[in-house]
Amino acid sequence: MAEELIFYTNPMSRGQIARWMLEEVGAPYETRLLDYGTTMKAADYLVINPMGKVPAIVHGGRAVTECAAICAYLADAFPGAGLAPAPADRADYYRWLFFTAGPVEQAITAKHFGVEPDADQQRMAGFGSLAAALDTLEGAIRDRSFVAGDRFTAADVYVGSQIDWGLQFGTIPARAAFEAYVVPLRERAAYKRAKAIDNDLIAEMQAANPA
Structure with missing residues (x-):
């Protein structure tokens, strides 16, 4: 059984980088959206990232933060995607x-x-x-x-x-x-899939919280 892959993000953040990488990898993942003022600073998320920032991933129970680290980790974790050199x-x-x-x-x-x-x-x-x-x-x-x-x-x-x-x-x-x-x-x-997902999420957030 494949290890669970969870993606913590906010679409208006550097999480867009990790989203693109996840889409390149092609493995199934669960997205959990966090809000800057509340859930991103909640105790359960601070266990994953004590900085209280996104993105983060949890893969098989192990947390990885920082966009560059997430990109490098996913390339190694899913070698079939061919995203890392020898x-x-x-x-x-x-x-x-x-x-x-x-x-x-x-x-x-x-x-x-x-x-x-x-x-x-x-x-x-x-x-x-x-x-x-x-x-x-x-x-x-x-x-x-x-x-x-x-x-x-x-x-x-x-x-x-x-x-x-x-x-x-x-x-x-x-x-x-x-x-x-x-x-x-x-x-x-x-890239196009990732942008479409995040742009749709941004539109939903803006519709729910009009200025």
């Missing part, structure tokens, strides 16, 4: 998956909060500067269909989600390399 070929896979989850997201968040490190602070900050992080990310995907090797992997789910989101909301500049990389990803069947 172990000997995972250098770029790990490098760009966690570079985007670390320095890139940190740099974007800092900019959003109005923090711009000076020259001395850039030596201490893992991301250095937003410009450096984005230039490095652009170099990783320029003239490439996939960020790690010659086929789609879980790293593309995470990197693609960050670029897709950033282009949509203006937190990543509309550079030609970013557009060229993400446009084909938006055509993937799993």
Whole structure:
């Protein structure tokens, strides 16, 4: 019997990344929707994620949090989906998956909060500067269909989600390399399924709680 897979999320969150990954995997999963002000901070959920944030998954009784970790975990847990390179070929896979989850997201968040490190602070900050992080990310995907090797992997789910989101909301500049990389990803069947599910959930939430 397959181990139970439970997905905790809110459709207006980074849970959209994990949803896409789950749809790529193709294994059955149960979705449990959480609200920011109540159930996300409830005692039973804090056992799963003490940060009180989404997404999280529980697979066979084991919890995994953090989007990049969820993507990497699911690729390994469901090898039949072919979403991870062979172990000997995972250098770029790990490098760009966690570079985007670390320095890139940190740099974007800092900019959003109005923090711009000076020259001395850039030596201490893992991301250095937003410009450096984005230039490095652009170099990783320029003239490439996939960020790690010659086929789609879980790293593309995470990197693609960050670029897709950033282009949509203006937190990543509309550079030609970013557009060229993400446009084909938006055509993937799993991406479209995931977006349709979350967009429907968002519409339902908005209808139930009109402004």
